[in-house]
Amino acid sequence: MLADLIFAGGGDIVHHEGSVLPFKIALIGALGIGAQWLAWKLQRPAIVLMAISGLIFGPLVGYILGLPLPTFLHDGLENFRLNPQVDFGDVYRPMIGIAVAIILFEGGLNLKFKDLGDAKQAVIRMVILAGPIAWGLGTLAAHYILGLEWDLAAMVGGLFIVTGPTVIMPLLRQAHLQSKPANVLKWEGIVNDPLGALFAVVVFEFIRITMMEASMAMVFGKIAFAAILGTGVGIISGIGMAWAFRRGVIPEYLKAPVVLAWVLVIYVLANTLADETGLLAVTALGMTMANTKFASMVEMRRFKENIAIILVSGVFVMLTATLTPAILKAFVSDWGVAAFVLAMMFVVRPVAVMLSTLWSGLSWKESLLISLIAPRGIVAVAVAGLFAAEMTALGRDDGAIFVPLAFALVFATVLFAGFFIGPLARMLGLDSGDGDGVLIVGANPWSLGLAKALKEMHIKVTVADTNWRRLRGARLEGHETFYGEVLSENADYSLDHSGFNILIAATPNEAYNSLVCVEFAPELGRHRVFQVGAREGDEDGGEGIAFTSRGRTLTSRGRSFDALTRDWWGGWRFRTTNLSPEYTLEDLYKDRGDDLDLILARKPDGTLEFIQPGQEFRAAGASVLSFCPAKDTDGARGEGAKRGSGLAGPAAPLPA
Template identity: 80%
Template structure:
């Protein structure tokens, strides 16, 4: 009988893993569609397929329904058995390594001093105040309160990064929040480890000096190993000692090895080691850096989705009841959000270069994430094993704080940043790469429709027309490392590559596609050939085709000098696209359609119907009266041309 049960559990495990993956990625996709925090939707999915399904199975119901729920129900501790804890630990290590790879010191800019204050001053203050809040509000003993206060200095990078993409903050507060979230995650875990080691060794006759000396040595050693191995890995990449196809797998394997080695010295110091490894590689130049970062980001998204669904599914009805009904838990969460965090941030950022508005925003935006929940679950079990059952309150405290801070930050970071004047704009802006007469005319036409435009070019003189029109300009190579931190990526959500070089246009689109989405990067073709033509660049290695007829740069430029201009026209039930074609002819090019809600949709070949009911921008022949701004220009929209059509 026992063998049959074990065999059934093994057979059910692939289904459980598939369900976890589907729930996690499905929640990520739904969050993208709804523009809401993904961590909340992942938590809801875990609650439904975990404790809720378990609760429903306690009722009498038809056997087929009960069997169906049992097959889909997630009970990770039982499903994964002894693999549960190490699996979560390895996943968190990879997540923190990927976060460390986004931290480049040159990105700090003028926020360098503030980030140092947040890590080395705000974190210890928050630790002390958090421990006091836990002791006096929740009523836990001082030793466990120190663990709780230490862990909750973290602000989850898995939550911060999507929030920053959603809110479009100005660079300085965004940098502070990003760096604090990634660096403080392993530090918070280390603070909690210190508290746990104190409790564990206080039950023996070991010297406290020995306990904390061992912990300090392990942390320093783990950090050193991470730095040295990161430098060595980058050196091997540059020298060609590792083939391209093995670079990402070797780094992934090395991250896991570093994590395990550091954890052998002291529990959770591996998180510090892998973060140091990621930061070292991020600040060491080697050619495969961009591909490496994208590979790790894809893995991190999958792991974050799965880990949070798993952790939420481990909750029991008893913990959920404690979460909702215990006023001490709710009071503790309130104190951590609106007393501990603001006091720590405000004190630490005095004379740091931040304005009071930036400090205020940072003080109230502190969402906790996966690491807080994972480490809390780990130490709750360890404390219970040490005969401290009061440590089980660690889990409801962690989940309550995560839910409250994520919901607060996710729904209010946008309105708060706008009210404080710290939003960078964003919206539906367009970046045009390549300043030439035709693209400058397009930029002016788009701007006249109320859509902000950024024009980029490597030639300062070619940008003169864009500057005269009042466009935001970027002088430099958009593919360079300099553009990664000096170009305001929050100012645009779509890109048009409009240079005479088709290969360069394709390269720009491929570079920006992972950030903006492939459906938002467009290029002017190099020829009028069909995309399936064997002589053209492969469809997978280029952007989407701009304009409804997909004409080449030379063709569009020739028509520009032949008198064609850009026209914006309001289409409606009374004046349809067919009416517009009758007035203007069928040989015009449709560029984009702007909806009533402000969204912008570019029109590709075969998608002309999408212009119905919107304000459409077209490139069409201009009549003589229109060139003179005559009566014909007033009927269906204005004509747009650049202030300085000739490059100077």
């Protein structure tokens, strides 16, 4: 019944008068990008908001149109109703196919194997063992719970092993997991994203070829040929593109457009050589380019951040809008769907993960957490939409169940992971702690001195910079380092967000410091992002950048970057002092001078408090980190230290 309802939603293309169809195209774009922006603003998974927007302008408006309405209201609402299968007609299927191809290329472009780190063995097991196990168990669940035929059940089981990296990344930043389980979840999502789609491709090819009444030898021979051909086309084309970039055959300003055009060419070419091998080819293309050394990976990421986001947003809204009120009603009333979703979440996934990670170096707690956190993402829904259209075109109307089933699994897994990843991590002791990690953006003598002082206080420090040479001092001190732009999407995958809860922007560029703080404030909280002051005594911006568009001012006196640097070369150094009833903060000022800067205090309970300009601070028993003039060897403050404020010439530098 459900499949019949879904299939009935299709139809021939409707020729709209005037600008109705262009208006709907613009509406799809506005809804998709608007949902992405709102998700960023609210720090919620974008996939849920995009699905909700599609449901509102698709099934909900369709339901309202079925009510007795005045003619003018009915006609007005009709313009806002999205029914992509009717609106786009014969163009709908190739549109979804091209969008899925670009999404899978984007997934392959993230597969840089050298970045797997200590999670390499576990990730390999998750792909080689957990993937096929989950595929088999998911097939059984789809057949016996949903009553699907074995071939369609195999497609469902293969497709839904994927976990979406675009959903997992925000969850990992919220939960602050320890590095090993965080890396396994992150890289499993990246690797399995295209893998699940390829499992579904294999089964689809099996169904398509067997419907031609070919022998089993012919079926498996064609599938093997298609897999080899698609992979070969992707690898060869990827090597060729990397060679062209290295040789300068393509100018810089054309690289991103050429990549987009090349992905489309390879997708169509592979499909022409052998049906439905295009998805495999573009995935192999992305993987090859990701692991081939050339100097234009930044352009590839720019392509991914712009084109892929637009396509993902549009596809998601369109797929949700294809549902109808009748489909949703039948779907909600079908208890088999709920049983299938629960089985996938709490039986199939845990069994596959626990079996595959035995003797992999993961503890049972890490394996349990990984097994319960498996949010499905955009690829699952996009590929489900593609194959739903392909199966109905082959006359298999029951294949139309893919789209609503994908949405049910996406909603359930995203909501469960969003609400429970934090409590689960704390219950299992796998969170990285609260307030015990600091990310310092900007490697310079002053910030490296701060990093060393924090390390001596047993606070984990990560130093980030875009210049490899400037990070040399941090590497020599044994700090964690991140070489790259912290504002790029690459940082979402390569920077360990679980290692810090506090950010300090300490570059010479005030505007850049503010931008970094604004970017990380929704993730960490505005009370945990700090930047060096713009000028002497600057309290949350002064006459410079508004305090709402910057981080909190670092140090109690709010010195600027230039002043802090002059003080550093004037002999000032960082000092940790344990306060007590016998040695108070007033004693520290008397000992080191009233112009010292207080940075932070570690309270007896282990929490960190950064001291702001004008803040009254009294904390007996706390360890205080200050930036102050150094003493002479006889215990008195020397003239050089007195001049260390940067208002006079520098004193002779003292060793750190």
